[in-house]
Amino acid sequence: MHSVCPHDCPSCCSLEVDVADGRIVDVTGTAGHPFTQGVICGKVREYAERVHSPLRVLTPLRRAGVKGEGRFEPISWDDALAEIARRWRAIAAEHGGEAILPFSYAGSMGQVQFFAGHPLFHALGASRLDRSICVSTAYTGWRATVGQVTGNDSEQMVGADLVVLWGVNAAYSTINVMTLVKQARQRGAHVVVIDPYRTPTAVQADEHLAVRPGTDGALALAVMHVLIAEGLVDRDYVERATLGFEALAEHVKAWPPERVAPIVGLDASTIAAFARRYGAGARAFIRVGIGLSRHDNGGMTCRTIACLPALTGAYADPHGGALLSSGGAFALDLRALERPDLMPTPPPRVINMIRLGRALTDPDMRPPVKALYVYSSNPAAVCPNQTLVLRGLAREDLFTVVHEQVMTDTAHYADLVLPATTSMEHADLYRSFGHFYFQYAEPVIAPQGEARSNWEVFAALARAMGVATDHYARGHDAALSAALAGGEPHVRAVTLERLKREKSVRLALPRPYLPFADGAPTPSGKVEFVSASLAAHGLPALPTWTPLAEGPARADLVARFPLQCIVPPNRFFLNSSFSQSERLRKRQGTPTVMLAPDDAAARGIVDGDAVRVESPRGAARFTARLTDATRPGVVVIEGIWWHRFHPGGRGVNVLTDDRVTDMGGGPAFHSNLVEVTRA
Numbered sequence: 001m002h003s004v005c006p007h008d009c010p011s012c013c014s015l016e017v018d019v020a021d022g023r024i025v026d027v028t029g030t031a032g033h034p035f036t037q038g039v040i041c042g043k044v045r046e047y048a049e050r051v052h053s054p055l056r057v058l059t060p061l062r063r064a065g066v067k068g069e070g071r072f073e074p075i076s077w078d079d080a081l082a083e084i085a086r087r088w089r090a091i092a093a094e095h096g097g098e099a100i101l102p103f104s105y106a107g108s109m110g111q112v113q114f115f116a117g118h119p120l121f122h123a124l125g126a127s128r129l130d131r132s133i134c135v136s137t138a139y140t141g142w143r144a145t146v147g148q149v150t151g152n153d154s155e156q157m158v159g160a161d162l163v164v165l166w167g168v169n170a171a172y173s174t175i176n177v178m179t180l181v182k183q184a185r186q187r188g189a190h191v192v193v194i195d196p197y198r199t200p201t202a203v204q205a206d207e208h209l210a211v212r213p214g215t216d217g218a219l220a221l222a223v224m225h226v227l228i229a230e231g232l233v234d235r236d237y238v239e240r241a242t243l244g245f246e247a248l249a250e251h252v253k254a255w256p257p258e259r260v261a262p263i264v265g266l267d268a269s270t271i272a273a274f275a276r277r278y279g280a281g282a283r284a285f286i287r288v289g290i291g292l293s294r295h296d297n298g299g300m301t302c303r304t305i306a307c308l309p310a311l312t313g314a315y316a317d318p319h320g321g322a323l324l325s326s327g328g329a330f331a332l333d334l335r336a337l338e339r340p341d342l343m344p345t346p347p348p349r350v351i352n353m354i355r356l357g358r359a360l361t362d363p364d365m366r367p368p369v370k371a372l373y374v375y376s377s378n379p380a381a382v383c384p385n386q387t388l389v390l391r392g393l394a395r396e397d398l399f400t401v402v403h404e405q406v407m408t409d410t411a412h413y414a415d416l417v418l419p420a421t422t423s424m425e426h427a428d429l430y431r432s433f434g435h436f437y438f439q440y441a442e443p444v445i446a447p448q449g450e451a452r453s454n455w456e457v458f459a460a461l462a463r464a465m466g467v468a469t470d471h472y473a474r475g476h477d478a479a480l481s482a483a484l485a486g487g488e489p490h491v492r493a494v495t496l497e498r499l500k501r502e503k504s505v506r507l508a509l510p511r512p513y514l515p516f517a518d519g520a521p522t523p524s525g526k527v528e529f530v531s532a533s534l535a536a537h538g539l540p541a542l543p544t545w546t547p548l549a550e551g552p553a554r555a556d557l558v559a560r561f562p563l564q565c566i567v568p569p570n571r572f573f574l575n576s577s578f579s580q581s582e583r584l585r586k587r588q589g590t591p592t593v594m595l596a597p598d599d600a601a602a603r604g605i606v607d608g609d610a611v612r613v614e615s616p617r618g619a620a621r622f623t624a625r626l627t628d629a630t631r632p633g634v635v636v637i638e639g640i641w642w643h644r645f646h647p648g649g650r651g652v653n654v655l656t657d658d659r660v661t662d663m664g665g666g667p668a669f670h671s672n673l674v675e676v677t678r679a
Helices: 047-051 077-095 111-115 118-124 136-146 154-159 175-186 216-229 235-241 245-254 257-264 268-279 298-305 308-312 353-361 386-393 454-465 469-473 476-485 496-502 532-536 582-588 597-602
Strands: 002-004 014-020 023-029 061-063 072-074 100-104 128-130 162-166 190-194 207-209 284-288 321-323 350-352 371-375 399-404 416-419 428-430 437-441 504-506 563-566 592-595 610-614 619-626 634-636 672-678
Touching: 002 437, 023 047, 047 582, 077 100, 077 371, 077 399, 077 416, 077 454, 100 118, 100 128, 100 353, 111 428, 111 454, 111 476, 118 454, 118 469, 136 298, 154 175, 154 284, 162 175, 162 268, 175 190, 190 268, 207 268, 216 245, 216 257, 216 268, 216 298, 216 308, 235 308, 257 268, 268 308, 284 298, 284 308, 308 321, 350 353, 353 386, 437 496, 454 469, 476 496, 496 504, 592 597, 597 619
Parallel strands: 100 371, 128 350, 162 190, 162 284, 190 207, 284 321, 371 399, 399 416, 563 634, 592 619
Antiparallel strands: 002 014, 014 023, 061 072, 061 416, 428 437, 437 504, 563 672, 592 634, 610 619, 610 672
């Protein structure tokens, strides 16, 4: 039976699911899908364990102990819905609708389930959530250069002469890109990985440039310097498709490889050689990862990298260019799903999700957040500044409802836990941010226990509250059809009826897809080396690089916390998803911190030691893993383990800060200074 992976991954894999006696027994990739090509990650291959997990929530539950204890008793759906409606009405009457806060993100990337709650919360006048935790910084920076979050099709990289995987550990986080990279290498492509540590992706490359964390933008500026100084520029493309070349050329004179080398931690000759290889021809494809945007300077980094293919004309080459995300190409009319017209005037306040801890604990917040409804997310694990988040979730006067598939850390803090369906148990439409195929999936098994989908629960709550009932009464197929019909022409060509019939349909885009071949959808209609829109917001108009707010330049902090710490994904978890799996936890081993041998020796640490990692926010325990995969001065903590599966009961996000990045309001997850000591 056909399905689609719903998780927060660019690949959005097409799946084949074997079912026996109402249970999932096997999940594989669809061999005939042009992007999946039969390959899926080890996480999703074990999806049966998630669907039939012993931690699965199968009935509505009411808290029977203190918050965080995880002790509950069953109640009926009717009683749960009635209690939510009663509490929400009382809170809104006393404090206003803004005292209610929804919290959700990418637990399901299906368009029905992702947007299911928006109409209800808009109609209630609830606080709006700025869903900034993942891509907002990267997307804002990318748009500043090319106007739209899209790029050349990853499938086209197979014909490239040079493939650059910049800040993306594709072997862990978008495995199907590795399929394309291998095919490109078979044709003779040279593969370069740019990443602060030697990832499994870097091991498979021809060349690894191990830049210091947060310095990718400086490297890109040095590459520009060499391209322009040595005449490795496509003058025809620059003249017809870009804005501000002369200003850029003057600007990057100040960024020669010799200046940049000590910043990024590479030899000047290595930087120059990479720039010359990149400038040797337009058939160079850059696949950019979201992770490099999770620094204080992350938006400008993405904006700067987006300039490179415009200098060489790679955006116009059928096998060149760059891709950060394909998400902007799926130009649905989201108003049909979100229903912003249901909001009151003036619109309710906006709360940035990465500052949930502040929102829940700030005594000056007016009105205070008195009700929290969590779905498709696990903020007790994924939000930065976890000490503050957990303090807020522990408030006895905070009425918290968690609609969830499994008993997460967040669910342990709930007053009510509602059982949620998995993607195998409901229908949905999926768009990707790694390829250009819409996909549709029907349920392959019946809902487990009393589980209900996001759409079903919000429809029931809308009836109970007497708001937005017309929207939900029309059904999600009507909302999806309207969203498709109201989209751009290449989206309108994909109807819901066709999707239900064919399951996977490529957007009606030309092949090869070259969205920036003759310019870009910016205010000027050009790829903008100089951005007036950034300048209007008080940001540099030209690409640049600034040191991290929490990095080696902060001598005051370095004296106490001398190591840079990045927190990328591990192999078997996806953010905090899959941490519930006993099988995958065993494969992952234990929460570890990767240390260079010199750093470990200076601290009397040997491989396998229990260690304490401390930042200005807090501390957590890990097992030391000594490796030359990371440079001295940089430590790496992969993955998000749930607190209750983590030694000492506190996970990695007690180390990270909730300050926002330079653009887009996103998190600086990777900009951390820490110290590591023996526990």
